[in-house]
Amino acid sequence: MNIAASAAAVFLLLVSPVMAQTRAPIEEHGPPNRSITRWAEGSYLYLGDEETRERGNESFRMNVHPDGSRTLIMWHDLYARDLQYSVILRVDENFRPLQAFANYWSENGYKGSNLVTVSGDTLEAITHGPNGRIAQTIKVPDGLSIGTHPVSGDGWHMWHVDPDVEGVQKSGALYGIDSSGDLSKPPLGSLTYMPMEVLGSDEVTVPAGTFQTDKYRLAGRTTVWTTGPDRIVVKMSNARYSYVLTELERGE
Secondary structure, three states, rough: HHHHHHHHHHHHHHHHHHHHHOOOOOOOOOOOOOOOOOOEEEEEEEOOOOOEEEEEEEEEEEEEOOOOEEEEEEEEEEEEHHHEEEEEEEOOOOOOOEEEEEEEEEEOEEEEEEEEEEEOEEEEEEEEOOOOOOEEEEEOOOOOOEEEOHHHHHHHHOOOOOOOOOEEEEOOOOEEEOOOOOOOOOOEEEEEOOEEEEEEEEEEOOEEEEEEEEEEOOOEEEEEEEEEOOOEEEEEEEOOOOEEEEEEEOOO
């Protein structure tokens, strides 16, 4: 060690205890966490072949904050296709997206990540991965949702639909991210408009229990059942696949 490095080390040894003594103490307290007013966590099972074959699973944690905004943390393991996604999605009190971070893997390797930020009518996305860094800026309507592809976030696509109007409604825009195993395609998104249909209320029984739900149809082919003020997906199905809630725990 040279003289300058030795002097720096001695200086740190002398000043560190003083800095520790002068630093203001941080007030701590017991539970609950005051930045979380309500929470839910659970898991899903992915099924195929008329619900006779298991394809994957997913776990999630959702926190509701004092300002009404929500944070949804999701891990998706679609082992039937060697895909795995790690996603964080934030929305405001009305479920309009604020931010998302998605990280994608496939059997071919690391596909990349996408950090999405929404401010007013502007969506900005930055991806990093095998294709390098790519930035994207697009204009978006008020009725916006983000499709990162774990099932947990799919209950939030219908936030702008009028629940009192049954039948097909004009939809907002879905920013759907490419989550395929094709590494030549970066995980960027594009806007699509899909019809949404309100199908009324329904009682649904899944492995996690029996729930009173609101029922919707997306793009004329996928039926989604959601429950409660946080729009938790209880079940989702189309002609090929089903996704069912297997565990759910909630608290305040």
